[in-house]
Structures are given as C-alpha cells and as structure tokens.
Amino acid sequence: MRHRLSIAAAIATAVAAGGAAHAETVITQWDQFAQSGITAAGPAMDELIATCKPALGGATVLRTIAPSIGIRESYRLAVSAGKTPDLAYTWPAASVLAGYARIGALAPLDAYYAQYGWPQVNEFYKGRNSYGGEIFAVPMEQDLMGVYYNRDLFNEKGLAVPTTYEEFLALAETLKDEGIVPVSFGNRDRWPATNTFSLILGLTAGLEAEQDVFFGDTPWTNPAFRAAAENFQDWAERGLFPRGFNGIGYDEANALFLSGRAAMTITGTWVLQDMIRGAEFDLGVFMLPPMADGVPSGTMWGEGSQWQLSATASDDVKDAAAAYLDCLLSDASREVWVTKGHTVTIGTTPEELSAWGADPVVQEFFGAGLATAGTNFYDLHTTLPESVTQVLYPELQRLVGGDATADEFLEAMQAAWQAAIDNGERWIP
C-alpha cells in the first residue's frame, strides 16, 4: 500500500511539474534568417530576440531556422500534420498565404493591427496578406529586383550604366565582345528564372497589363505577355547568359559574378548580405530600364516574406507573439535589421537608411527601388498559386532554353492558370 502511495505521489509530482511547464508561454518560431546565403540576417534575428525579451511578458521564443528554399515544403507538411508553428516567417505571401488562410490554418490578425497600428503596412501590403476580408500576416522585409554590377569592371572598360533598354543590349554586346559574360544567371534550381521573368514581364507589359491578367479576365496569351516572353528568350539567344545556364545553380551564378567573370547579375535584395560580403570589387546597383514603349520605370517588389500566426496557437501565445512582432517592427529594431541584417523593413525611408549609416549598396538599391513605388510590379512567386508556379518553373526553363516558343510557353501557362481559377486557387487582393 505504501509502495502504491509513493508511486501515486511521484505521478502527482510529475503532473504538477508538467503543469508548471505548461504555465510558461513558449512561442515556437520558424524563420529563414540563416548565417549566410539567402536572407542571411541570422545574427540580427538573434540580437532582436534578446532585445525584445521584455516585450514578451515572460514568454520565451523557441526558434527554429528553416532554410528559405525549403521552408515552403516544411511549412506545408507542418500544417498538414497539425503541427503549424505558432509563429512563422515564411514565403510567399498573397496566393500561397491565401491558401493557408482558406483552410483555416492561420489566425486573423485584424485585432492586433487595430491594437498596434503597424502603420508602415500600407493598403498594398495589407492586400497581399489578406484573404476573405481579413489580414493574416505581418509583412516585414521589402524585396526588390535590380541589377548588381561590377563597377570596377565597368570603369576599366569605360562602360556606363544603361538608361534605356537599347543601351542595356548594346552594353551586353560590348561585354560579350570583351569575352565577359554580360549577365550571370543560373536556373538549375528552377526558381531564379521566375524572378528574372517577373522583372522582364513588368518592364515589358507594365503593371496594368499584369493586373488585367492576374486579377481580370485577360489571358496569358496576350500580346504584351508574348513580348515579355520573347524578350526573355531573346536574352538567352543573344548570349547574355553563361553557357548552360539551366545547369548552373543560383549560388554558382552569384559566385560567377563575384569572381569577376560576369559583369552583372540580376537578382533581388535577398542576397544583399552575401553580395556585400563577397564582392572584392566596387559593387554597384542599377534598375533595369523599361523594355517597351510607354511602360514606366519600375521594379519587381514585394514583402519577400511575412510573419504569420497559427490558428491553433493559444490566445496567450498569440498575444505574446503579437507584442513580440510589434517590437520586431519598432524603429529601434528596424535599424538593427538594416545595419546588421542588411534587410530593409517595410516603411523604411531612404533618409533613414542614410541616417543609420546603411551600406551604400543598400542605400543605392532601395533609393532606386522606392523612387518608383507607384509603378513597381508583381512578383510571380507570390502572385501565382503553387500549382501554377510548378508549371511556370519548367516552362520557363524550356522557354529560355529555346525548347519552347513564346506562344507554347504562354499557352501552357494559360492552361495552368485557368485550372487554378477553376479550382478556386486564384488570389485577388
């Protein structure tokens, strides 16, 4: 009897200990802030978790770093298994985020927006993070596409930054004649061409033509989109890219540029950290000029990734996570993101970048990108549902590899697009 009592006491103690552990609020956080590579703002994230500890009200953050390329798959598996992390910083927003909201995996954040304001998240960004009239995420970074170039090489060869598309093509020809790869580009990972094509599409078709397709009834097989597809294919045919670009990895393409063997590379601000660290030459940035008459200057932009809360998190966890997010988005934190993470948060102005002593390349990139805020255009990654993206990836490889015509590419895209619309997957802000 005594023995049984001691076992019961031990069980009771264990249960009590478990209860005490449950009393502590733990926020499970998944983010992509690694130490190097894409979105290499890991040290800034670590610093901000420590800085924001008072805002957590006794809660703690249990952080897991998920590589940005794989986090889409990891997050989907977690959601399907009912193990959605309380707080996740993942991508893409818009159509993919809407998919999770549609199945009830995410918590609506309207009440927290009302409580904290987050005025930097303007209507454009709110729209990209909404579904069914509710907001489901807090976007943080601004992502822009631009042209990184080797300023030393340009100076050595007496080359100037192009201000028109014709000048850009002429510049590429000059570089080719010099035996230099004009644009470092690698699409073995399949996704890089989507960003490049997003930029070409916006600069060829323009924002309004994009909206007519993405949110209206205009098919992909329209003349403006055809011109964009032809432009992309034309780049490959002209030899702007290195040989075998469909067999070159994204990191290898960046390395080719950083090694000085390519004069330019066209990618986004998500590799600013690595570019700044890796360039042993004077690194410059410019925006690609419009590629068709009547299309205004602009660039592909978006929020990159966004913070989202699990619908299954307890109210305590949600409240603590919202307070924590408010801290991460504060002015003081934004300065840390910029100066130590080379990550520019939404709402940061060029003046702030200057005042905070941000790297000149960061200032140059965002100064140019934010100057065209009214005409910047969509990132296909965030605008298309995954089912369409998974058709876009191989079809772009075929297009740019010369294995499909512009018409064949657009017909394949239209078929996938129509199937997604019929399936209720289209996101409309």
Place this chain on the structure above:
Amino acid sequence: MFTTRVAYLFLLPALLLYGAFVLVPVGQVVAFSFFAWDNGVATGFAGLDNFVRLAGDDVFWAALGHNVIWVVLTLVFPLTAGLVLAAILAERSARTIRWLGAIYFIPRTIPLVVAGIIWGWIYNPIFGLLNYALEAVGLGGLAGAWLADQDSALISLNVVGAWTFFGFCVVIYLAAIQSIDPSLYEAADIDGAKWRHKFRHITVPLLRGTTLFLGLYASIEAMRFFDLVWVTTQGGPGYATEVLTTHVYKTFFLVGDFGYAAALSVVLLAIVLTISALAFSLLRAR
C-alpha cells in the same frame, strides 16, 4: 521443439513493425488517393477523379516514359559492362579479383545524393571537370551543358546511375561465375575454344538466372529512384528528366495536392509490385 505458434511469435515483432511502417502508410496513401485535398487538408471524397486525371496529365506520361528509358538503359549498359568485366576478372589471380572487385564496388557504396552532387560538379557548364578534360585534349568542340540540355540531360544522368550500379553487377556476376563448374571451361580449352566462345556458350547461358535477378532488381530500382534526379536537375530542364518520383514529390510537397500525389504513388506502387511479382514467378520457375 518449436511449434508453428512459437515461430509466429518470433515473427510477430517484425510483422508489427512491417505493418506499422509499411502496410499502414501504404493503406493511408491509397485512402488519400480517393479524396480531394487543399494544402494538405482533405476537402471531400473524390472517388476515382484523381486516377481519371492521370490520363490527361502529360507530365505523368513523360515521367513514365523517362522511367522506361532508364530501365532499358540500365539493362543495356551496367549489366553488359558488369558481365564482361566479371568474366575477364574471373580469370585473374585471387588477389587481383579481390582488389579490382573492391574498386569496382566503391561507387555502389556512395549514396546517390553524394554521387549526384559529385557528378553535378563534373557536368557543371562553367567549372565542370568533363568540359575541362575535353578542352585539355583538344576536344573542346564536344564540351556541352550536359544536364542543362534537353537532349543530353537524361542520358547524362543515366551515366551516373550506371556508374553507381555496374560495380554491383560485377560483384554479383563474379560470384556467379566462380560457382560455375571449372571442368566446363577445361573441356572447352581441350576442344580449342577461344575466350569469346567460352563466354558466349558457357558463361552467358549459365548466368541466365543471375542476369534475370539483376535485370529485375535494376528495373525495380529504376522505377523508384529519386535522389539522383532531385539533387542534380529537379526534373529539368523543362520536363527532360522528370520521373514518377519527382512528379509525386512536386505534387505532394510543393503543390500540396495530396490526393493526386497519392494517386500517382498508387500507380507507381502497382508498377513496382507487378515487376516484383514477375521477378518472383520467373525466378521460382527456374
């Protein structure tokens, strides 16, 4: 004395593990295939819709075609090379057999993911060893973008697969050749038979069972391989190296259409089980 009941008791742990980790997941996948899914959440019963969809899925048929090509290429090259090498090796000293057998087998011990990464570097269009070597010997005109070209990608990948598999064939064939009665070769020698005659009329016929085993094993492996393609091309360029497993992976993990991915998996399972059944019946018939 062990009774049948005791024998089953000994089998029980393994059967339970097999049931928990093979039969139940397979059953789940079959069940998944009859439902419609949205981002990993079942939204309703779909009947046979997911299977009907297969008929109009061009990527599925392309992937299946690539699997079949892979089977044929695997049967032709690694098996032939393995047979010839084993036959040559069998006539060397025991020490040579031991050393060369081990060397040939080394690629088999390398995980396909690692082999894929290594060969990805070898084939790389900007710093790859293959193009460098071709240029070094004056054959720069033959240099290419091996994995980036639709026409060469699948063949180039198959070379990697063959590289990892032929050593296994050598070792299996070698063991089989060494079990052939030497008096058959001695009799052939007395009759003045040349090497090629002995190979054709003694070695090859007597290795029929081994060839059958290796062929069926290679066929099953060729239907279910994934890692090599994923780390090198992810099924690209375009759909040039798409195989059934990569199509399943993309549909499941990237699109989140669990129902259709499950239907694809069921079809793949049916193909592999059919080949396996064929293998068992043929091997038992001998």
